[in-house]
Amino acid sequence: MSLLRVRVADVQQITPLIKQFTLVAADGTELPSFSGGSHIVVAMNVEGRIHRNPYSLMSAPEDRHAYKIAVRLQEKSRGGSVHMHTAVNVGAVLDITYPVNLFALDRRARKHILIAGGVGITPFMSQIADLQRMAANYELHYAYRAHKHGAFTEFIKSTSADQAHFYVENEGGVLDIRALLAKQPLGTHVYVCGPNSMVVSVLATARDLGWPDRHIHSEQFAAPPAGEPFRLKLAKSNIELVVPAELSMLEAIEAAGVDAPYLCRGGACGRCELDVISNDGVIMHHDHYLSDAEKAAGKKIMPCVSRARCDLLELNI
Amino acid sequence: MERGYWIRSKPVYSTLIWQAYATAHLILVEGAAGAMAALKLFQQMQPEQQVSVFYLKDTNADNRLGETLNKVAPDDFFVHDSSETLLIGLDHYLSKAKMGLHIYVAGAEKFMWSIADVASRYGVVDGDIHKELTGTLARSVYCVHCKTITHEAHTNIKQCDGCGRMLFVRDHFSRRFGAYMGLMVDAEAPGEIPDIEEIYP
Numbered sequence: 001m002s003l004l005r006v007r008v009a010d011v012q013q014i015t016p017l018i019k020q021f022t023l024v025a026a027d028g029t030e031l032p033s034f035s036g037g038s039h040i041v042v043a044m045n046v047e048g049r050i051h052r053n054p055y056s057l058m059s060a061p062e063d064r065h066a067y068k069i070a071v072r073l074q075e076k077s078r079g080g081s082v083h084m085h086t087a088v089n090v091g092a093v094l095d096i097t098y099p100v101n102l103f104a105l106d107r108r109a110r111k112h113i114l115i116a117g118g119v120g121i122t123p124f125m126s127q128i129a130d131l132q133r134m135a136a137n138y139e140l141h142y143a144y145r146a147h148k149h150g151a152f153t154e155f156i157k158s159t160s161a162d163q164a165h166f167y168v169e170n171e172g173g174v175l176d177i178r179a180l181l182a183k184q185p186l187g188t189h190v191y192v193c194g195p196n197s198m199v200v201s202v203l204a205t206a207r208d209l210g211w212p213d214r215h216i217h218s219e220q221f222a223a224p225p226a227g228e229p230f231r232l233k234l235a236k237s238n239i240e241l242v243v244p245a246e247l248s249m250l251e252a253i254e255a256a257g258v259d260a261p262y263l264c265r266g267g268a269c270g271r272c273e274l275d276v277i278s279n280d281g282v283i284m285h286h287d288h289y290l291s292d293a294e295k296a297a298g299k300k301i302m303p304c305v306s307r308a309r310c311d312l313l314e315l316n317i
Numbered sequence: 318m319e320r321g322y323w324i325r326s327k328p329v330y331s332t333l334i335w336q337a338y339a340t341a342h343l344i345l346v347e348g349a350a351g352a353m354a355a356l357k358l359f360q361q362m363q364p365e366q367q368v369s370v371f372y373l374k375d376t377n378a379d380n381r382l383g384e385t386l387n388k389v390a391p392d393d394f395f396v397h398d399s400s401e402t403l404l405i406g407l408d409h410y411l412s413k414a415k416m417g418l419h420i421y422v423a424g425a426e427k428f429m430w431s432i433a434d435v436a437s438r439y440g441v442v443d444g445d446i447h448k449e450l451t452g453t454l455a456r457s458v459y460c461v462h463c464k465t466i467t468h469e470a471h472t473n474i475k476q477c478d479g480c481g482r483m484l485f486v487r488d489h490f491s492r493r494f495g496a497y498m499g500l501m502v503d504a505e506a507p508g509e510i511p512d513i514e515e516i517y518p
Contacts, residue, residue, distance in 0.1 A: 184415060212445050
């Protein structure tokens with residue numbers, strides 16, 4: 001997979017938990033353009049292990065001089081966000097993937113409703129730039145826990161004063177999803193990015209109100225959860241390895257020197273899908289890509305976030 | 318026609334079924350055959366939500382099924398003599414509609430795609446509209462040479478209303494035009510027109 005080498009040009013502490021990194025091309029050239037909602041995967045070397053985490057691009061899509069990403073310090077970090085917060089400073093060089101968009105705006109929409117929770121605001125920053133350029137009809141509904149955790153609120157107020165609505169939880173702000181979705185004109189699309197409970201609630205409410213699936217968009221990057229170690233057999237590569245508790249299956253496959261496909265590394269895109277040949281236990285599906293029926297069938301697995309509770313899992317790679 | 322021949326752009330229509338998750342329903346039907354499709358819908362159940370019906374009068378003046386549908390439909394029932402007034406009424410209706418409205422159409426392709434065209438101005442995409450093909454299989458044909466759309470093609474070859482060329486009616490379908498692609502059939506051997514047969518009755 002071809003990568004872009006970038007240099008950290010600026011680091012800003014945005015909230016107590018969020019840092020913003022400005023990335024420029026290491027060779028001083030322009031970066032590839034992208035569309036609102038795109039993300040990159042940042043590779044980082046944490047104590048000799050390569051971590052790859054997806055982050056939404058927050059800069060304006062037409063700005064080719066720099067990319068901006070925001071990194072929230074995760075309480076249950078596997079090392080990636082802690083590394084970004086503590087070890088990545090101005091001047092650091094990182095390898096990133098080319099931008100990929102799994103959360104694109106539907107330009108046929110008559111109106112766009114953007115719903116953000118906490119650091120889930122990040123993909124909307126570049127979408128808002130697109131929406132303003134298109135002079136599109138949109139609203140942003142942004143919920144966060146406390147005033148100090150409201151990232152980029154000043155910027156949003158300066159660009160979307162008429163479109164933005166803020167809900168500060170500890171000040172009693174409540175986003176009534178049902179009331180919001182019930183009054184939208186025909187042809188509206190809804191986009192949600194935030195904590196799992198918020199995403200699930202928006203998806204369920206929209207479907208309950210009869211919104212067609214193609215009008216409902218969500219993005220969640222799952223971090224690969226830790227689990228129990230298990231043996232993994234790679235049939236085509238003829239390799240057997242152990243997936244340790246704290247590594248994802250994809251990371252373990254990469255560490256064994258096998259070139260496995262991936263894009264988002266967050267269980268969203270489906271690129272890393274592998275066929276299960278055999279399995280003597282239970283697959284723990286953590287992705288948002290496979291259908292419930294496919295998960296139940298157990299013939300496919302997303303190694304970026306999913307794992308197995310078993311003795312031996314055999315994959316066709 | 319060749320076995321297994323299939324063009325991806327050719328629309329596939331189905332039988333109308335109420336959508337369980339909805340806040341309102343809008344049914345648009347063309348003539349007696351379309352009314353029958355809507356009557357079958359009401360055979361399934363009477364939905365809890367508001368149901369509005371647009372009925373385009375039958376070209377053969379057979380409006381008995383339309384009258385039956387009027388008796389079955391619980392709420393708004395709008396009767397139109399022409400597709401032009403029906404589309405104006407639809408435009409007005411959609412301008413006030415909210416997300417959660419489901420749209421059901423039963424009629425010939427020309428009727429269905431003229432409705433899809435109006436709905437697209439309100440952000441409704443093709444896949445959002447539930448469609449049942451009734452009445453005629455007649456095709457609208459888009460001439461790739463002069464861009465004219467000729468309606469009511471019942472035959473494999475149809476003369477273009479615009480340039481007069483004899484067009485072979487293909488299966489390639491444009492959702493934007495609501496028409497099938499038509500190509501000059503005798504371009505390589507002028508005057509050699511294959512047998513013209515009615516295959517879209």
